[in-house]
Amino acid sequence: MPLPADHKRLASVYGPGRFADFIHIYHPLGYTQYVDLTGPMPACIREQLQKDYEQGTHPVPYDPQLLSPMGVTDNGEYLFWVSAPPDSPDAWQIAVNEARGPRWFTFAGTLTAFLGQRLRRSPPGPHPRGGP
16 A cells, blocks of 8 residues: 655654554554554454445445545544545545544645644644534
């Protein structure tokens, strides 16, 4: 799977770990299977989203096959790349699901821009999509 250039730079500089003791970004060399970008966790998450999508259990606003899990928060929100177009990873948006609810948020920018905004505690930038 191709990866956005900013994720590659972030991973090479910081390695596996988390940011602000809250946001875990998956890494190809993750310490456990739960934070390993190439481990079983991303596929498990995508399978659950596919079930939800097909059953209408939770509103998934994107085709689950386009969602590439790339992180999680301590609250349980998952971070995804919306991998469209598949051959242009630097153009991918970020989608975040609400941990205990049906809403999804989309961020039109890079992972490093998303982290910078969230860690500076800037006013919310993601735009709600889906949900009630």
